[in-house]
Amino acid sequence: MNTNNLLPLYDICVVGSGPAGIILALEYADLNPNKSVLLVEYGSPSQPAQNNLDNSITVNNAVNHHLPADCTNKGLGGTSATWGGRCVLYDDVDFIDRPVLKGGCTWDERIFADVKEHTPVAAKYFECGEAVFDLKDAKAVKPIAEGFKQGVVTDTAIERYSMPTRFGKRYQADIEAKKNITVLQGYEARSFSEPDENGKVQFLTIREVASQTIKAVAAGKFVLAAGAQESTRILLRNKQIFKNTGAPAALGKFYQGHLSGKIASVKFYGDPKKTDYYFIKGKDGSYSRRRFQFSTQYLKDNDLLNTAIWLDNPLYFDPKHKSGAMSMMYLAMITPVLGKKLAPPAIAHSITKGKVNKVTTHLGNIVKGLPGSLTKPASIFYKRYCMARKLPGIFLYSPQNTYALHFHAEQVPFEGNSMQLGADGESLNINYTLTDADVQSVVKLHHTLDKWLRDCGCGELQYWFDEDKLPEAIRQMSKDGLHQSGTTRIADSADLGVVDRNLKVWGTENVYVCSSSVFPTSGQANPTFMLGAFAVRLANHLTWPAKNTPPLQQQEVSTPINLTT
Known part of the structure; x- marks a missing residue:
């Protein structure tokens, strides 16, 4: 050289x-x-x-x-x-080897404790507010919905936004x-x-x-x-x-990502105005949002994979939601030039599922919902794209106190999921699949959430698929490659x-x-x-x-x- x-x-x-x-x-x-x-x-x-x-x-x-x-x-x-x-911060359970992981948890809680010491500095780079990811120690925190109680299921974990x-x-x-x-x-x-x-x-x-x-x-x-x-x-x-x-x-x-999607809605029994479905805005202007999670002890005792479930909108592409604002945003997302400017491909796919579906019915929703069909998206667009501290996402209030549930679930460290060089020694082949353990854990934790809400007198889950169809639905809707580990x-x-x-x-x-x-x-x-x-x-x-x-x-x-x- x-x-x-x-x-x-x-x-x-x-x-x-x-x-x-x-x-x-x-x-x-x-x-x-x-x-x-x-x-x-x-x-x-x-x-x-x-x-x-x-x-x-x-x-x-x-x-x-x-x-x-x-x-x-x-x-x-x-x-x-x-x-x-x-x-989002990892959890204690992620550093504990459980039988479902089959020896795949090769780090420990000492590493987690060490890394957490550096989260305040990391939070400054991300400008996401304080490095606090759980509200359990905050004063006067109201439940996510009327009647909810802490226990096997928690509602105090939060995600912050950069x-x-x-x-x-x-x-x-x-x-x-x-x-x-x-x-x-x-x-x-x-x-x-x-x-x-x-x-x-x-x-x-x-x-x-x-x-x-x-x-x-x-x-x-x-x-x-x-x-x-x-x-x-x-x-x-x-x-x-x-x-x-x-x-x-x-x-x-041992390549992993996450299982992600929606298989159910939650119907809360209490006052819809007391449901904490939206963003929490901090004094510094940062945004955070609550999510359901499951206690470490419950996951360990039942050999289940760590999973978060949060309140979400119904499927945008299905006009059965009857929301003029959602239909307006869906049509904007499937518009070829405009849609690419509103969201990157993977995020856009999570909203539209790549479907051009019942456009006429969506237009009907828009007409019936005027003027809100136009004013609400316009307000969201301004907050999301024109302000220095941008609105991180779109979550709409439900007068019926019914929200879709979005799950985001851990995968088993499966040796067959891999990245390998091709025969030329340069190209990369990605082998990726979902295991039965991945899928079954998602189903079982939805049942856990449903039982907990009913026992609290807080609400219940309404499944979108028959019980025997849930595993295949999860397999078809989960698409990752964004979170590679x-x-x-x-x-x-x-x-x-x-x-x-x-x-x-x-x-x-x-x-x-x-x-x-x-x-x-x-x-x-x-x-x-x-x-x-x-x-x-x-x-x-x-x-x-x-x-x-x-x-x-x-x-x-x-x-x-x-x-x-």
Whole structure:
């Protein structure tokens, strides 16, 4: 390689500029003002609509998994370009191995306790308000609906919403202002050098997407923060970095997302005006919202998967809801040009289900609901798209006190769900399915919620399908690929996982992964906020390693190596 293709020595090289990469780079740069950070991003401002990375991925199950172009993004800010902003914390039960997980929970509650110490800083980056995700300690919290009581089912867990859902736009100026951060856009991470006998990797080659020119990056530490798909693919393609220990058996396996959809409504018995169906707005202008969850003890005792269920709107595409406002918003979403501007593909699909359905009946709803059919969507549009603190979503009041229930459920860490390299050693094959345990847990927890509400005298569930049709309905409606975890999972040994509890790749001394792919269990939570907290934690660990683990052997990186291509 020509010496012109050798980059200066950096203290840390971060691959990927999604929320994790941006938070890690900024936090490390703040903690280490005299150290240099290189942020490498595949996307660029001039990139075409499609890219070779997404186009080289094959998904074996289009029913339950979105195509990569629908759920990932390239460029500064990464997938936050189409992120809905939901910030949710994991739960204690996610760090407890249960029989249903079959040994797949390879992290523990000590990690959770450690990560929670970094959630206040993460919350500042997300601008989602206080790092408080449960109202149980708040004063004078009223039940979600009249008659509800805490117990097996809880109603105090909340989700928060990020204001800078587009991290690239929000933090570009902050990154540019940091003299110790260098950004390279339009470069793909390719090959790590072989580690020495101590596991030290000297350099990473990167390839310019436009010209295919190869450059070498020498750094003290390397962090893969390129999202689950690409972080996993880079490790699968670089088996040489495991020469001292052998490639971890778990690499690329135990891929998980979430089961998600609606199979029932809830009919509350009490005063509809006392039902807390909408957003809670904090003093700082941040939004949060309540959800039903299930106690740790109940999930453990009944060997069930962690699941959240929240109040939602009826299915937009079905005009039986008789809401002029909903019909108006549905027709806007299926309008070819307008719909693409209102929501990214995966979110739009969750609303429309890809269906153009009974347009005439929807128009009838709009006419009957005038003027509210127009004024309510107009008000929502203004709050959602024109205000600095945007309205995170759309939830409509029900005078009948009846709401659809949206479930968001954990998956079993199933070895057969995987990411594997194709025969060419470059393409990526995603194998993904739903297990019987995944589906049955969703059904059983709906029954649990129904019984609890009835026992409280609070309400009841009204199922949309016959009992024997529920499993197949869940299989048909659940579609993920947005929340990717498990393929480079944390564990206390290379026999069980890919990275250690400080996110360092087993068999190396200075290569780390900061991606939701390190999460061994998926829980009920969207992983983005949790990953942000891990990014803050990693920045601190790379600054003060002794605070997290016994001191690591510190070695200086040699000067850049002159490569030949």
